[in-house]
Every structure is written in C-alpha cells, then in structure tokens.
Amino acid sequence: MSKYWSALVSELKPYVPGEQPKMANLVKLNTNENPFGPSPKVIAAIKSELNDGLRLYPDPEGQALKEAIADYHVDFGIAPSQVFVGNGSDEVLAHVFQGLLKHDKPILFPDITYSFYPVYCGLYQIESCVMPLNDRFEIDPADYRRPNGGIIFPNPNAPTGRYLGLGHVEDILQANPDSVVVVDEAYVDFGGETAIRLVNQYPNLLVCQTLSKARSLAGLRVGFAVGNEELIEALSRVKDSFNSYPLDRLALAGAVAAFEDKQWFEDSVNGVIREREKLTAELEKRGFEVLPSKANFVFARHPEHAGEDVAALLREQGIIVRHFNKPRISDFLRITVGTADQNKALIKGLGKLSEV
Amino acid sequence: MSKYWSALVSELKPYVPGEQPKMANLVKLNTNENPFGPSPKVIAAIKSELNDGLRLYPDPEGQALKEAIADYHVDFGIAPSQVFVGNGSDEVLAHVFQGLLKHDKPILFPDITYSFYPVYCGLYQIESCVMPLNDRFEIDPADYRRPNGGIIFPNPNAPTGRYLGLGHVEDILQANPDSVVVVDEAYVDFGGETAIRLVNQYPNLLVCQTLSKARSLAGLRVGFAVGNEELIEALSRVKDSFNSYPLDRLALAGAVAAFEDKQWFEDSVNGVIREREKLTAELEKRGFEVLPSKANFVFARHPEHAGEDVAALLREQGIIVRHFNKPRISDFLRITVGTADQNKALIKGLGKLSEV
Structure with missing residues (x-):
C-alpha cells in the first residue's frame, strides 16, 4: 500500500x-x-531480421502476420482484417476483457479454468459469475443460458484438458446472440477442432490462439484472435490506445515463418x-x-x-x-x-x- | 460502434x-x-538465444535485464528492485497511468507533448489538465504547483526537443511530495542529464526510458522505469495482472547486451x-x-x-x-x-x- x-x-x-x-x-x-x-525455418526467418534494421520500429499493424494467419485459415474464408495479433495471448485476452467483455451484466466462465480470467476481471473491474463444471469436469452448455455480459472458456479447458465439441460451442453461441463468446484455444491443436471455422457464421464469436504451445514459441510471445471485423476493430482501438508496437520485428518474422512451415x-x-x-x-x-x-x-x-x-x-x-x-x-x-x-x-x- | x-x-x-x-x-x-x-554485441547476444530454447517461456521478471540496468546506473545506487521493464516504454507508460496516475485529482502535463498521454487518459478514464508551455516552448515549473493527481512530462520534451534542467525538475518534485512525478526520458541520452540520479532522494519520482532511441532498438520493443520500490511494486502488480511475460527471450538478451556495450x-x-x-x-x-x-x-x-x-x-x-x-x-x-x-x-x- x-x-x-x-x-x-x-x-x-x-x-x-x-x-x-x-x-x-x-x-x-x-x-x-x-x-x-520450433521449426528451423522460424529460426532462419528471425536470423534474417537480425541486423541493423532493429533500429527501426516494427510494422505497428503486424500486417504480414495477419496475412499469414489468414492464409493458414483460407479454408474457413478468413481475411486479414478478421485477425488481431498481440504480445502473447495473455495480452490479447487482456484487450478482449477491456474491449469486449466489460458490460453491465456479469461475464460467465467455468469454476475450474485458466486462472488469469478472474485477474483480468479485477484489473478492469468486470463482474463475473462462475459456472461449475459438471462431475466429469466438463463444461455444460446449458449453464450458459443466463443473462450475461460475455462468456469465455478455454477449449480444451485448462487445467482439465477436456475438449468441448464444436456442436456444443455452437449451442452456446446460438443461446447468446447479444454477447461475445470467447473461445480461448491455446491448446486446440493437440487434438481439438478449431472454432475459427465458425467465425463467419457467428458475429459474436471470437477465437483466441497462441504460438506458445503447438508452435513451440513460448519464448517469442505471440498470440492472436480471429473474429468478425467489428470485434477486431474493438481490439485494435484498445491496442492503439495502449501500445502501438506490441510485436517486435523478430517476433513478427518468426511467427510468419511458423505458420508457413505446416x-x-x-x-x-x-x-x-x-x-x-x-x-x-x-x-x-x-x-x-x-x-x-x-x-x-x-x-x-x-x-x-x-x-x-x-x-x-x-x-x-x-x-x-x-x-x-x-x-x-x-x-x-x-x-x-x-x-x-x-x-x-x-x-x-x-x-x-x-x-x- | x-x-x-x-x-x-x-x-x-x-x-x-x-x-x-x-x-x-x-x-x-x-x-x-x-x-x-545497434551494437554488434546486441546482435550476437540475440543470436546466442536463437535456438530450441524459444520453446520455453522467458523469465517473467526479466531479472537479468533489471540487474543490467541497475549495474549501468551503479553510480546512482540503483538496485534491481528499483527497476521495472516492459514491452517498449509505451507499455511501461500505460501501466504508469493505470497504476500511479489515476487518482481523484486531474494529472498535469504540457499542452505540447507526447501525444500518447491524452490517449492513456482516455483508456483509463483519468482527468487531465494541460499546462501551456511558455512562448519559448519551455516547461515552466511554476505551472506545476497546483493540486494534482500526478505529473508527467518528457525530458527532453517531444516534439520540441527542449530539455528542462534537473534543478527545475527538482522544483517540481519538491512542490509535489504527494504526487508521482513521471519524467519520460526517451531522448535524454542525446545531451540531457538523467533524473535517475535523483531517484533515491525523491520517493515520488519515476523515470521512464526506452531502448528505441539512443540504443537503436526500436524494432526490439524494450522500455523501463526506475523509481523507489513502492512505485515499482505498483507497476509489477499491474503488469502481473495484464501479461506475465511481456518481454520475449530475444528482447531480454539483446537489451542486456545493449547496456553492457557502453x-x-x-x-x-x-x-x-x-x-x-x-x-x-x-x-x-x-x-x-x-x-x-x-x-x-x-x-x-x-x-x-x-x-x-x-x-x-x-x-x-x-x-x-x-x-x-x-x-x-x-x-x-x-x-x-x-x-x-x-x-x-x-x-x-x-x-x-x-x-x-
């Protein structure tokens, strides 16, 4: 004090x-x-940026990375303007809480979940209401049918590891057309199916991912979100009021290469x-x-x-x-x-x- | 909307x-x-971190960098616990506004100054009161003797480039023992004298600097603040509620080397x-x-x-x-x-x- x-x-x-x-x-x-x-191509891409160019600011928009992420998800029809990039998915989530989850009603998330969610609520003074997982430690979509100011859950959930099928994710999306539903997919690549395929059907869906897990780049700090342009614009407005250049030149180069080496x-x-x-x-x-x-x-x-x-x-x-x-x-x-x-x-x- | x-x-x-x-x-x-x-030693230090270790999270505290910054300022008796590090000085400043400049009274800054200050005020809903520079575009310390919730100014100021001597900075510090006075020294190395030398005399002084200018690392995104431990603790609490790992492994390694190559x-x-x-x-x-x-x-x-x-x-x-x-x-x-x-x-x- x-x-x-x-x-x-x-x-x-x-x-x-x-x-x-x-x-x-x-x-x-x-x-x-x-x-x-990480991929040797990531290392090579970073090495090629490791020169006097470090004296220059990076691209504040991270446009090349947005394009690489959109290209990677081309089967789902994702445009670069539907992608937001940040300094690790924790920074992306922070902006999500401030820009999309702070409303008059409490937000909903599971009782057993990523323990950063209540911390963000404290930082931005957001009310929350905790929904207990069932006895098998599963999310029950029926719990997410009450009035709320937004919903967030990891899928697979952490620390349980349990995955909620996309049909159930759609149940939650359909029951909450006026709330943003954030699916935090840090671990989705290890056997889950991404909700990014649903982004163009649900204007209230935001999917967050990270390069720290499946892409082996925890040390590089890159995360991103995919959603409709309206949601992405909110995140960009918050980011541009916080830090113009969240991703350094090396992280941008490495992240692009990570998406290219499938x-x-x-x-x-x-x-x-x-x-x-x-x-x-x-x-x-x-x-x-x-x-x-x-x-x-x-x-x-x-x-x-x-x-x-x-x-x-x-x-x-x-x-x-x-x-x-x-x-x-x-x-x-x-x-x-x-x-x-x-x-x-x-x-x-x-x-x-x-x-x- | x-x-x-x-x-x-x-x-x-x-x-x-x-x-x-x-x-x-x-x-x-x-x-x-x-x-x-930047220094070739910076490039070499980053290269030596460019390996499979990128799969691992960086040190969330950036301890090695805090030590390097404290060592660099050893003549002023700065301890690592008096240093805060962040993803560029813009991120550091954002945490400063949220953690140290949001009080009941308006904060004060010059009319002509870094144009991010009013943006942070908008982001964190902080009232501000703008103090016009004099006709020679100088800060007049006498203007900073009114009730306030905090004071911030760049020194040298931007975009004027004018430097306020440390005697005048001390006038402002002494007139405001109950407010945090933030001296934003992005450009101080090009001919000014740093107020870091005053940190141990004034518990209300926080000095912010960046590696983007004199250390030629705008592309790497590293900034820091120096102040008494109480002020640094506020910034750490905000940071740990926002993003555990704001600095990636490469930025940490490069920044340490930048302080070593005097x-x-x-x-x-x-x-x-x-x-x-x-x-x-x-x-x-x-x-x-x-x-x-x-x-x-x-x-x-x-x-x-x-x-x-x-x-x-x-x-x-x-x-x-x-x-x-x-x-x-x-x-x-x-x-x-x-x-x-x-x-x-x-x-x-x-x-x-x-x-x-």
Missing part, C-alpha cells in the same frame, strides 16, 4: 505463472511448453499426441485417474495420495509439475507432456510413491 | 504513430529512429549529436527557426512557409518528416536527425523551397 498507488492497485490479485526454476537437469513439466523446439507443426503436434497417449496409459497403470485430454498436458490424481504430496515427491527428484491448491482440484496434478525421456523420468519418479 | 463493444471502446481516440511507408529509397526522418544500427552507445550518441548540430546550422542558414534540441530530432519552422507545405514538398522528393496539425505547432516540422547523407538529402530537398 502506498499513497502513490491508484486505488485499483491494492485491490489487484495478480496472476502467478508457473515457476521458472533455474536448477540444472530439471525435468520441467509445469508450464505446458512444447518438448520439441509440416514441422504437424510432426510436432503428432509427436506430443503420441507421447500424451503413452503417458496417460503409464499413469493409469500406476493407479492414476487421468481426465481425457486434448491438450499437451494431462490432469491426473491418485486415489491414495494427495496432489501436493505427489508434487513434492517429484520435486525432490528434480521433476516439476503444477499443483493448484484450489477447491475440487487440489488432489490433481497438471503434468505437461514432455519428451519420451522426460515422461519416462516422471513415471520412474512416481515409482517412489509405493515406498511412501 | 457495435453492441459487442465495451462502453469505453467507442470513446477511445487511439494514438496515431508516425507512418512506416514501404517506399524504396525513402529518407525516413519521421519517427525518431537512430540512424546508426562504448558503442557513446559513439552512437555522439554521432547523432554531431549530426544534429550540423543539421541545425544548415537549417538556420536557410532561414529556419530551430528550437534548441537535446534530442535526436529538431523542431523547426520557416517564417515564410507553412509546415504542411514544407512537409509535402519534402515528401514529393521521398523525404518523410513529421508534421502535427495542432494548435501552436502547425508551422513546425519535427525532423529526425539522420545520417550525414540523409541530412544532406533533406537540406537539398529544402532547396526547392526557394522555387515555391
């Missing part, structure tokens, strides 16, 4: 990201990074899916309940061991997973799908459970 | 950055970029100052009135030609400068100091004025 702080500051409850420990030989399975690196992307995604299925089977063999995941992580609990204890046991062995000390999910661990070797190390580390 | 927009969105008057035209052979003197490139920095700054003085003399020879500048641009008017006409004449010749169609300064042009060749091209282009 300080007399110099705006009234808002002392009320804020900031988001706490998964830790980035600096220990050597760590098996880091706590922040849902891709175990495989083969690398598919191989990477398939590799993660393969490892996820193996990891799930191994966990189940050891007595874990694993929610069906379409993400690059699994959400699992052991009937005989508290989540906190399992996380601590792994940590002693240099294996970091994420534990949320929150109602309903405190027995679960969110485990990022790693490389085959990392996953083996995890399973081996869990062997010590039988000694507890 | 759209029913999906938050009430705020339609009220916003977004900032308009200087254009980034894509013409070939352009003499681009409109956005105050450094005519000299020789390159000094040579670059001295080169710009030398060219600025030559450019000023040439403009004066041609009848221009040039305000005394401590920035990497000059603000100049010709007694016989409207600013708009001169800008248009230059544009026809592929030379782009910035003209602001605003009260008191519509006869002026803001001309970025370029390389010797660019400045010669500008002076040659102005030769056509005598033919008008």
